[in-house]
Amino acid sequence: MPETARVYGGVTATERRDERRQKLIDAGLELFGTRGVAAVGIVDICAEAKLTKRYFYENFASIDELAAAVFQQVTDRLVEQVIPGIIAGGGQDPRPALTVYLRGALSDPRVARLLAVEGRTGALAPYGDGFATRAVELWFEFSPAPEGSDDAALRLRAYAFAGALTQVGLAWHEGVLDLSVDQVIDELVDVFHALTA
Amino acid sequence: MPETARVYGGVTATERRDERRQKLIDAGLELFGTRGVAAVGIVDICAEAKLTKRYFYENFASIDELAAAVFQQVTDRLVEQVIPGIIAGGGQDPRPALTVYLRGALSDPRVARLLAVEGRTGALAPYGDGFATRAVELWFEFSPAPEGSDDAALRLRAYAFAGALTQVGLAWHEGVLDLSVDQVIDELVDVFHALTA
DNA sequence: CACATTTGACACCCGATCGTATCAGATCGT
DNA sequence: ACGATCTGATACGATCGGGTGTCAAATGTG
Known part of the structure; x- marks a missing residue:
C-alpha cells in the first residue's frame, strides 16, 4: 500500500x-x-x-482465487458473445447462438477443457455450477416451451443438450470426429431440434 | 518378497x-x-x-496407479452389468441397458463423479478415453445405423448422448432435477429415441 | 544531483508429503 | 517352546511448494 x-x-x-x-x-x-x-x-x-x-x-x-478469476473471465466473455447470437436467432433459430458458442469454445481447447473438466472439480465447482445455471437459463430463453411438457423434463433436456455440447467439443478436440467446425455446428443444430421437438 | x-x-x-x-x-x-x-x-x-x-x-x-485400478474396476463392472441389458433389448429397445447403466451410475454419486469428472483429467484421462470409446462402441451395438447417414455424424450423436447421460447424472445428484430415477430413465429413453430418429 | 519508490531476482523458513526404515508384538511352523 | 515371519505403528531423511523477506538496480520526483 x-x-x-x-x-x-x-x-x-x-x-x-x-x-x-x-x-x-x-x-x-x-x-x-x-x-x-x-x-x-x-x-x-x-x-x-x-x-x-x-x-x-x-x-x-x-491459486484457487486466480482460477476463479480465469473461469469468470472466460465464461463472462462467452456469455457476452452469445447474447447477440440469441437476439439474432429471434428466440426461434438456435444456429447463430450455437455458432458463436461453438466457435468460442471449439476454437480454443483450453476453454473447452476449463468448461468441461476443470469447472466441475475443487474450488471451481461452484463457478462451474453457476455457469451451467446460466446456460440452462439461456436455453429457456430461446427455446419456447412445448405447452404440455413437464418443467422438470424440460430442465433435463436442457442439461442433456449442455452435456452433449461439452462432450462433442471434447471428442472433436481429441480428433475422433472427422468433421469440420461447420459440420459440427450443423449436426448440433439438428440435435437441438431433435431435443426440442 | x-x-x-x-x-x-x-x-x-x-x-x-x-x-x-x-x-x-x-x-x-x-x-x-x-x-x-x-x-x-x-x-x-x-x-x-x-x-x-x-x-x-x-x-x-x-496414487495414480491406484486411481487407474479403481477406474478400471468401476468401468469393468459397469460394462459387465450393461451387456445383459443390451442383449435383453435385442438391439432395438435401449431401456433395459439404460436402466442398468443409470441405476449403476446414478445410484452412486462417487461413480458418477469418477466417470464424469475424474476420468478426464491427469493420469486417468487415457482410461476415461478408453471408456468413452467402449461406450460409443456399445452405442453402435444396439443402435442400428440409418442407412443414409454419415458415419462421422453418427459418432457425433453417440458422443452427444454420452455427454447427455453424464451431465444429467451430475445435475440429478446436485438435486436440480426434481425427478425420480425412473422418471429420469423414461426421459432419457425419449432423448435416445429423439437422437436416433 | 539527492531521494523515494518500483521492480525483479533471489534467499529463506516452514509445513506437508513421499518413500523407506525400524521395532515390538502377534501368529504360525516345527 | 522356540524361531521365523507377518503385522501395524511409528520414526526418519529428503524433497517440494507456499509464503515472506532482503537487496541491488532501475525509474521517476523535487
Missing part, C-alpha cells in the same frame, strides 16, 4: 497493476487449460506470466 | 494380499469419488482403508 502512486513507464499505478493481473489471468488460462488446475503451482504461473511471486500475491491470495 | 508364504488368520498369503488390495481400491473409490483424485494423498487412502503405508506400496507404486 504505497502512499504516493507514481507513474512508471508512462502508465499509472493502477494500470500497471491491472496489466499484471491480466498477464496472470492469461497465464492461468494457458496452464489451467492444458495441465489442469490441480497440477499448477504459483511458481508455474509466475514463470508463464514472466512475473515474480510478489505480483501474484499483489493480485490473488491463492 | 517372503520366500515362504504362510497361512495367517486362516487365509493364504495371496488371499490376504488381494483383500488388502481390494480395501485400498474401496478406499480409493470413496475418496477419489468425493474429494477428487488430485486432493487425495497416500496417507488419506491408508487411513480410509485402515491399513498402513507398507501395504499401499505392496500393491501400488503411486
Whole structure:
C-alpha cells in the first residue's frame, strides 16, 4: 500500500497493476487449460506470466482465487458473445447462438477443457455450477416451451443438450470426429431440434 | 518378497494380499469419488482403508496407479452389468441397458463423479478415453445405423448422448432435477429415441 | 544531483508429503 | 517352546511448494 502512486513507464499505478493481473489471468488460462488446475503451482504461473511471486500475491491470495478469476473471465466473455447470437436467432433459430458458442469454445481447447473438466472439480465447482445455471437459463430463453411438457423434463433436456455440447467439443478436440467446425455446428443444430421437438 | 508364504488368520498369503488390495481400491473409490483424485494423498487412502503405508506400496507404486485400478474396476463392472441389458433389448429397445447403466451410475454419486469428472483429467484421462470409446462402441451395438447417414455424424450423436447421460447424472445428484430415477430413465429413453430418429 | 519508490531476482523458513526404515508384538511352523 | 515371519505403528531423511523477506538496480520526483 504505497502512499504516493507514481507513474512508471508512462502508465499509472493502477494500470500497471491491472496489466499484471491480466498477464496472470492469461497465464492461468494457458496452464489451467492444458495441465489442469490441480497440477499448477504459483511458481508455474509466475514463470508463464514472466512475473515474480510478489505480483501474484499483489493480485490473488491463492491459486484457487486466480482460477476463479480465469473461469469468470472466460465464461463472462462467452456469455457476452452469445447474447447477440440469441437476439439474432429471434428466440426461434438456435444456429447463430450455437455458432458463436461453438466457435468460442471449439476454437480454443483450453476453454473447452476449463468448461468441461476443470469447472466441475475443487474450488471451481461452484463457478462451474453457476455457469451451467446460466446456460440452462439461456436455453429457456430461446427455446419456447412445448405447452404440455413437464418443467422438470424440460430442465433435463436442457442439461442433456449442455452435456452433449461439452462432450462433442471434447471428442472433436481429441480428433475422433472427422468433421469440420461447420459440420459440427450443423449436426448440433439438428440435435437441438431433435431435443426440442 | 517372503520366500515362504504362510497361512495367517486362516487365509493364504495371496488371499490376504488381494483383500488388502481390494480395501485400498474401496478406499480409493470413496475418496477419489468425493474429494477428487488430485486432493487425495497416500496417507488419506491408508487411513480410509485402515491399513498402513507398507501395504499401499505392496500393491501400488503411486496414487495414480491406484486411481487407474479403481477406474478400471468401476468401468469393468459397469460394462459387465450393461451387456445383459443390451442383449435383453435385442438391439432395438435401449431401456433395459439404460436402466442398468443409470441405476449403476446414478445410484452412486462417487461413480458418477469418477466417470464424469475424474476420468478426464491427469493420469486417468487415457482410461476415461478408453471408456468413452467402449461406450460409443456399445452405442453402435444396439443402435442400428440409418442407412443414409454419415458415419462421422453418427459418432457425433453417440458422443452427444454420452455427454447427455453424464451431465444429467451430475445435475440429478446436485438435486436440480426434481425427478425420480425412473422418471429420469423414461426421459432419457425419449432423448435416445429423439437422437436416433 | 539527492531521494523515494518500483521492480525483479533471489534467499529463506516452514509445513506437508513421499518413500523407506525400524521395532515390538502377534501368529504360525516345527 | 522356540524361531521365523507377518503385522501395524511409528520414526526418519529428503524433497517440494507456499509464503515472506532482503537487496541491488532501475525509474521517476523535487
